[in-house]
Amino acid sequence: MELTITGANAITYPTLHIWDWRVAIYLFLGGLTGGLMTMSAVANLRPGKEVPRDEPCCWRIPVLAPIVLSIGMLFLFLDLEVKTHVYWFYLTFKPLSPMSWGSWILILIYPPMILYAFACLPDEMKTGMKKGWIRGLADAMRPRLRLLAKINFVGGVMLAIYTGILLSTFVARPLWNSAILPMLFLVSGMSTGTALMIIMAREDNVKLFFTQVDIWLIFTEILVLLLFFYGHYTSDAVHRNAIMPFFNTSHQFFPYFLSIIILWIVLPLAIVLKFLEVTADHSVKLTATGIFLMNTSAVLVLVGGLVVRFALVYAGQLSGYGPMM
Amino acid sequence: MIFSRRKFLKYAAVSAGSTLLAETPFLPARAREKVKADGSDVRYVPTTCEMCFWKCGVIAKVVDGKVVKLEGNPRHPQSRGRLCARGQGGIGLLYDKDRLKVPMIRTGPRGSGPRGENRYKQASWDEALGYVAKKLKEIAAKHGPEAVGLFAHGSSGTYFNNVVRAMGSANVAYPSFSQCLGARDVAWELTFGIKPNSTCERVDLANSRVIILFGTHLGENMHNSQTQEFAEAVGRGAKIIVVDPRYSTAASKASMWLPIKPGTDLALLLAWINIIISEGWYDKEYVKQYTTGFERLRKEVEQYTPAWAAQETDLPMDKIVEAVREIGRYAPNVLLHPGRHFSWHGNDTQRGRAMAIINALLGTWGRPGGLWLPPKVNLPTFSENPEHPEAKQDPVVFGDYPFAGGEGLTQELRKATLTGKPYPIKAWIVTGTNLIKTMPQQELTRKAIDSLDLLVAIDVMPTDTVMHADVILPECTYLERHDGLFTITTREAGIAIRQPAVKPLYQSRPGWWIGSELCKKLGLAQYAVKDTWEGRMRRQARTWGLDYDRLARVGYIPLTGSGRPYITKTNQPVFHTQSKKIELVSSDLDDEDFDVIPHYKPIEQPKKGEYRLLYGRSPVHTFTRTVNDLWLWELKKENEVWLNKHEARRLGIKDGEKVRLKNQDQVISDPIRARVTERIRRDCVFMVHGFGQHSPAMTRAYNRGADDQQLITRCKIDPICGVTGMRVNFVKILREA
Amino acid sequence: MPKYVMVIDQARCVGCMACVVACTLENSVPPEHYRTRVIEMVTGDFLNLRSEMRPELCNHCDDAPCVTVCPTGASHHKPDGTVQIDRSKCVGCKACIAACPYNARYINEEHGYADKCSFCEQRLRVGKQPACVATCIGKSRIFGDLNDPESEVSQKLRDNSYRVLKEAAGTSPNIYYINQFPKRM
Ligand SMILES: Nc1nc2c(c(=O)[nH]1)N[C@H]1C(S)=C(S)[C@@H](COP(=O)(O)OP(=O)(O)OC[C@H]3O[C@@H](n4cnc5c(=O)[nH]c(N)nc54)[C@H](O)[C@@H]3O)O[C@H]1N2
Ligand SMILES: Nc1nc2c(c(=O)[nH]1)N[C@H]1C(S)=C(S)[C@@H](COP(=O)(O)OP(=O)(O)OC[C@H]3O[C@@H](n4cnc5c(=O)[nH]c(N)nc54)[C@H](O)[C@@H]3O)O[C@H]1N2
Ligand code: SF4
Ligand code: SF4
Ligand code: SF4
Ligand code: SF4
Ligand code: SF4
Ligand SMILES: [Mo]
Numbered sequence A: 001m002e003l004t005i006t007g008a009n010a011i012t013y014p015t016l017h018i019w020d021w022r023v024a025i026y027l028f029l030g031g032l033t034g035g036l037m038t039m040s041a042v043a044n045l046r047p048g049k050e051v052p053r054d055e056p057c058c059w060r061i062p063v064l065a066p067i068v069l070s071i072g073m074l075f076l077f078l079d080l081e082v083k084t085h086v087y088w089f090y091l092t093f094k095p096l097s098p099m100s101w102g103s104w105i106l107i108l109i110y111p112p113m114i115l116y117a118f119a120c121l122p123d124e125m126k127t128g129m130k131k132g133w134i135r136g137l138a139d140a141m142r143p144r145l146r147l148l149a150k151i152n153f154v155g156g157v158m159l160a161i162y163t164g165i166l167l168s169t170f171v172a173r174p175l176w177n178s179a180i181l182p183m184l185f186l187v188s189g190m191s192t193g194t195a196l197m198i199i200m201a202r203e204d205n206v207k208l209f210f211t212q213v214d215i216w217l218i219f220t221e222i223l224v225l226l227l228f229f230y231g232h233y234t235s236d237a238v239h240r241n242a243i244m245p246f247f248n249t250s251h252q253f254f255p256y257f258l259s260i261i262i263l264w265i266v267l268p269l270a271i272v273l274k275f276l277e278v279t280a281d282h283s284v285k286l287t288a289t290g291i292f293l294m295n296t297s298a299v300l301v302l303v304g305g306l307v308v309r310f311a312l313v314y315a316g317q318l319s320g321y322g323p324m325m
Numbered sequence B: 001m002i003f004s005r006r007k008f009l010k011y012a013a014v015s016a017g018s019t020l021l022a023e024t025p026f027l028p029a030r031a032r033e034k035v036k037a038d039g040s041d042v043r044y045v046p047t048t049c050e051m052c053f054w055k056c057g058v059i060a061k062v063v064d065g066k067v068v069k070l071e072g073n074p075r076h077p078q079s080r081g082r083l084c085a086r087g088q089g090g091i092g093l094l095y096d097k098d099r100l101k102v103p104m105i106r107t108g109p110r111g112s113g114p115r116g117e118n119r120y121k122q123a124s125w126d127e128a129l130g131y132v133a134k135k136l137k138e139i140a141a142k143h144g145p146e147a148v149g150l151f152a153h154g155s156s157g158t159y160f161n162n163v164v165r166a167m168g169s170a171n172v173a174y175p176s177f178s179q180c181l182g183a184r185d186v187a188w189e190l191t192f193g194i195k196p197n198s199t200c201e202r203v204d205l206a207n208s209r210v211i212i213l214f215g216t217h218l219g220e221n222m223h224n225s226q227t228q229e230f231a232e233a234v235g236r237g238a239k240i241i242v243v244d245p246r247y248s249t250a251a252s253k254a255s256m257w258l259p260i261k262p263g264t265d266l267a268l269l270l271a272w273i274n275i276i277i278s279e280g281w282y283d284k285e286y287v288k289q290y291t292t293g294f295e296r297l298r299k300e301v302e303q304y305t306p307a308w309a310a311q312e313t314d315l316p317m318d319k320i321v322e323a324v325r326e327i328g329r330y331a332p333n334v335l336l337h338p339g340r341h342f343s344w345h346g347n348d349t350q351r352g353r354a355m356a357i358i359n360a361l362l363g364t365w366g367r368p369g370g371l372w373l374p375p376k377v378n379l380p381t382f383s384e385n386p387e388h389p390e391a392k393q394d395p396v397v398f399g400d401y402p403f404a405g406g407e408g409l410t411q412e413l414r415k416a417t418l419t420g421k422p423y424p425i426k427a428w429i430v431t432g433t434n435l436i437k438t439m440p441q442q443e444l445t446r447k448a449i450d451s452l453d454l455l456v457a458i459d460v461m462p463t464d465t466v467m468h469a470d471v472i473l474p475e476c477t478y479l480e481r482h483d484g485l486f487t488i489t490t491r492e493a494g495i496a497i498r499q500p501a502v503k504p505l506y507q508s509r510p511g512w513w514i515g516s517e518l519c520k521k522l523g524l525a526q527y528a529v530k531d532t533w534e535g536r537m538r539r540q541a542r543t544w545g546l547d548y549d550r551l552a553r554v555g556y557i558p559l560t561g562s563g564r565p566y567i568t569k570t571n572q573p574v575f576h577t578q579s580k581k582i583e584l585v586s587s588d589l590d591d592e593d594f595d596v597i598p599h600y601k602p603i604e605q606p607k608k609g610e611y612r613l614l615y616g617r618s619p620v621h622t623f624t625r626t627v628n629d630l631w632l633w634e635l636k637k638e639n640e641v642w643l644n645k646h647e648a649r650r651l652g653i654k655d656g657e658k659v660r661l662k663n664q665d666q667v668i669s670d671p672i673r674a675r676v677t678e679r680i681r682r683d684c685v686f687m688v689h690g691f692g693q694h695s696p697a698m699t700r701a702y703n704r705g706a707d708d709q710q711l712i713t714r715c716k717i718d719p720i721c722g723v724t725g726m727r728v729n730f731v732k733i734l735r736e737a
Numbered sequence C: 001m002p003k004y005v006m007v008i009d010q011a012r013c014v015g016c017m018a019c020v021v022a023c024t025l026e027n028s029v030p031p032e033h034y035r036t037r038v039i040e041m042v043t044g045d046f047l048n049l050r051s052e053m054r055p056e057l058c059n060h061c062d063d064a065p066c067v068t069v070c071p072t073g074a075s076h077h078k079p080d081g082t083v084q085i086d087r088s089k090c091v092g093c094k095a096c097i098a099a100c101p102y103n104a105r106y107i108n109e110e111h112g113y114a115d116k117c118s119f120c121e122q123r124l125r126v127g128k129q130p131a132c133v134a135t136c137i138g139k140s141r142i143f144g145d146l147n148d149p150e151s152e153v154s155q156k157l158r159d160n161s162y163r164v165l166k167e168a169a170g171t172s173p174n175i176y177y178i179n180q181f182p183k184r185m
Helices: A021-045 A056-079 A083-090 A098-120 A123-127 A133-168 A180-200 A204-233 A237-242 A251-279 A288-318 B005-018 B090-094 B125-143 B157-167 B175-192 B224-236 B265-278 B284-290 B294-301 B306-313 B317-330 B348-362 B410-419 B442-450 B511-521 B533-544 B548-554 B587-591 B645-651 C018-026 C065-069 C095-099 C131-135 C152-159
Strands: A002-006 B035-037 B040-048 B057-063 B066-072 B104-107 B119-122 B148-152 B210-214 B239-243 B256-258 B334-336 B427-431 B454-459 B471-474 B483-489 B493-498 B556-558 B611-616 B640-644 B658-663 B672-677 B684-688 B730-735 C004-009 C036-045 C048-057 C075-077 C083-085 C141-145 C175-178
Touching: A021 A056, A021 A098, A021 A133, A021 A180, A021 A204, A021 A288, A056 A098, A056 A133, A056 A180, A083 A098, A098 A133, A123 A133, A133 A180, A133 A288, A180 A204, A180 A288, A204 A237, A204 A251, A204 A288, A237 A288, A251 A288, B040 B483, B040 B548, B066 B090, B066 C018, B066 C131, B104 B125, B125 B148, B125 B427, B125 B454, B125 B471, B125 B511, B148 B157, B148 B410, B157 B427, B157 B511, B175 B348, B175 B410, B210 B317, B239 B317, B256 B317, B265 B294, B265 B306, B265 B317, B265 B348, B284 B348, B306 B317, B317 B334, B334 B348, B410 B442, B483 B533, B493 B533, B493 B548, B533 B548, B548 B556, B640 B645, B645 B672, C004 C048, C004 C152, C018 C036, C018 C131, C048 C175, C065 C075, C065 C095, C131 C141, C141 C152, C152 C175
Parallel strands: B040 B493, B148 B427, B210 B239, B210 B334, B239 B256, B427 B454, B454 B471, B611 B684, B640 B672, C004 C175
Antiparallel strands: A002 C036, B035 B040, B040 B057, B057 B066, B104 B119, B104 B471, B483 B493, B493 B556, B611 B730, B640 B684, B658 B672, B658 B730, C004 C141, C036 C048, C075 C083
């Protein structure tokens, strides 16, 4: 077939390329925040396992979460073409628009996140402070810690799912258009959040606990990833074509192929490393090597999460109903 | 290069935004009326397009002194409310930042610039015209006025024709004859005594039941109303048969595509004539009443059998027969289109004759769906200047060709310039034509230019030819000037106007003014325009009994009752031939010892590994004149060379790959992308004419694509009328390292 | 209320691109950006070729995903069935561009807002045909009110079998295509 198109727009032809690394990073940081919120809540709520208040997982992570989210939002903001109109997000509510939804979720999510962070502030942090409003707020929130943690648990899950919904609603982009995508982003968000918890944690038992959690999350992530591709493969032609870049070694698609290879190395390797650690004898303190291996596996998980976002954001834009029909 | 598009966009955006309320639907009676709203001033100015020569009626929308939109004038029969892409894109020419802006005079010797280009200084009009007049007078004094030649195309030709003839030279040549439709017109004049064309081809496509096109790539050839009617015919389900070695747009609409071996059209036509006669498809009554020479024709074409034609043309015999039976079946409401660009292979007049003969046999002349009869126009002659003096020397522009037309042969003027025979030609005035790209054998054009004492170019853009000139005179564009009145003859006749939508930009001036001032400076004030061209147009309108103000308001006024398209008892056709009949056997050709009936002589075919070079049009460009136009350039920035897929595979050439073409004379083209396609025969390649600009001053078009004319280093001249057959060059394809 | 639609008679399109230039100039579309395009598709091999001409533009979909995804309400439906963009509300998030299966949108780089075919609403308001329709050399583009049974579009859709593009995307488009190929007898 010979095809001549006169009047094609560069941003949609031959393939869509409207969103770049900024959006990938936003999605990554959004998912990571979700993971941090949920997992720090877990840390604070673990029944019967009273964790010291000054354990970083219990207070640094809650403080970090809104910051990470804000950095993510900054990247999204950087992607807007008319930044001066950004206020319109909050002059409208469009219940069917994931983006509108997202902007309101943020409004809903920031207050409990921030209050939670205050509630988590350990006493020794407060002693250094003068009796200002920060301290006052922190003191006031402390008794509501468990409630706030529960809210954060739910909020984190919602946020992570949301980052996937944002893409999955685009019927026009078959790669994204999958109900499994929000699941994928959820588990990926949770596992990256857990990974950061592991790195930040100080107590051995906390590190070990989240390493165990992460093993399950990565297993799930691999499974969901497989289902994601399998679902596309068994769907109609446009969906099947949408995953082809990942299985094509040609020059043009090499980055996508590479991303799959990376995921196939990074994620299982992370599991193996974690497995080695959790099955080791923990009657004694963690060795330096042990900590190193744990942190390395956590970094691998973060890399995996980043690769998933980049690969899907870019490859999704290659997919479409084609210029022809 | 940062194009000032931001600026352009700024005002365009402002106008679009602020004129919403002021926008009035186009009401012809209210055209030109000023509407004030939001403080912006909106006017609609009816005028005439000159992005090509079809002369469509345009309505220019002018907001705050800027032309923001061009639309077709619904009253005008050439546009019918619609403009083609090029017509729409006229704004791009008007606001092209590369336009010629001020008069310029060459300084230093020719080609003394750092890259071998001319150096120029800016000059005032007074200085530039004074310089030209002085030089022309010197040349005329030394060599006689006939040493001044004119090459022209388009509206401004009129004004410089006046200058040259007033000086006493008849050496005027238009490429529209010798590089375009000359052979066709001559062929039909020999047969019917009238051309098939006045303002436009008189083809009744809208009512045809079968249309046969030889070449004539309508859709790519974007002559407006004709293409509208072609689409109408396609929409109605008329049968379209396209004879073309390339699957053109027209072929894509056809029910039958005959990919003929290039240059063998006459074989097909003669076989068709044979079948039409032997199978009795011809219109017996019509032939008897209106034609002469039938018996002789019948005998002489008997030799041209379908089997022979199949061999010669490389077409299947059954298709050849089927096609002609189809047109026979629906005759006379059928048409074998006379074509337009006709200087192909050097045997063109006879090909045109054969086409005319088929139309005559089928009785299409004066029949619905065939060719309509020309309208009757009886306008009193109007002139405000004395007759031109008799030229002292016979012009050189007719060469030795007995049927060379009144528009002259460009290559004969060039030849005389090069040889100095029969007398020297020392000055060229060139207006509205890009000679270096337009005439075959570019090297000869360059050499001839080098031998001149003076080359004056009147143009709008710094084209390759213009940048060779000694004096450059910037004409304003058609949207900034008066021209006309134009007599438009379609099914009915009418009068159209060109008037400025905006004032001339920069120091550019209308052609009439330049010509008129030049006359004054030459001491020929009696040939100058009395006051203004508009004043002259008014007086002309008065003489013709037209209301000028109304014409200026509506753009086109029909001469009601002038049309008489079809033959009826009381409306009989008139043939201006010797016999006053349609001459199947031509007495004029007999007088000059040419074949009185077309006969087939095979032409040279490419050797193995060579391809015949064919060329044609892009729908969004007019030759070289639009290639720098922002809005058209962005749609097609460069041409490609069409190459058959199997040949490409053989040569290992991929689609989109850059190649060069090398012709039989070892001339190598600019680099050009290959378009690997099933849409062309294996023995030829095709490219769109107009690209490959070498003038860096055309910043967008510079070095984009390749120039077909580079490769047309030889041409075959038609012995009857002297047009230059240009599809006689063979190329090899070189891969770019 | 009218319901504006376009019917495209593909057989009559001669690929002249007059529509593209007219649209650009009517709507101040920046250079190298387009609200409409023309696709020429040739299939088959030498001697057995078939060609389809297909002008494309925004389909003014009834179930327009571009409107659904727009977070600010900048992309919206009008009562006349057209889909329009309120430039003053557009944040340039580009979600609508990703959401359109027809790739009908672009970003106006000068100002940042998303843009696309508006059916030339400024012309409709004063009773003119859209610019591309008004100049269409082949009269391939036919525009009108589907709610008016006498309109040319209604008649064309009654008298012809028609199709819409990318039906599987489920957007209920309002550009209808008739005569995919010229008749061959
Ligand atoms: N868009 C646009 N339209 C234009 C113009 C323009 O510049 N741009 N120019 C106008 C002018 S001045 C003219 S003269 C006309 C020219 O336009 P036409 O009169 O239509 O020109 P042709 O040379 O008949 O047509 C070119 C076609 O002839 C085919 N061809 C080449 N060699 C042969 C052959 O040996 N036999 C046959 N049967 N076909 C052959 C080519 O493949 C090509 O498809 O176009 C006019 N219209
Ligand atoms: N190789 C090859 N040669 C060809 C053809 C081909 O297809 N291939 N086609 C042939 C045919 S059919 C024809 S008709 C001729 C056409 O030959 P030309 O008429 O020479 O065609 P253009 O290349 O458009 O050159 C037109 C020139 O006029 C200038 N111009 C535009 N508007 C104005 C104006 O308002 N005033 C003035 N003064 N100048 C203006 C342009 O800038 C440009 O320099 O070419 C013939 N030669
Ligand atoms: S055919 Fe196109 S370029 Fe030629 S005069 Fe008409 S509108 Fe202008
Ligand atoms: S074609 Fe695209 S932009 Fe137009 S309404 Fe449909 S989805 Fe929206
Ligand atoms: S780019 Fe503008 S119109 Fe498109 S979805 Fe975003 S805000 Fe709405
Ligand atoms: S309707 Fe108007 S905006 Fe839409 S493609 Fe046609 S000219 Fe462009
Ligand atoms: S103007 Fe009409 S005929 Fe020409 S390309 Fe556009 S849709 Fe086709
Ligand atoms: Mo021509």
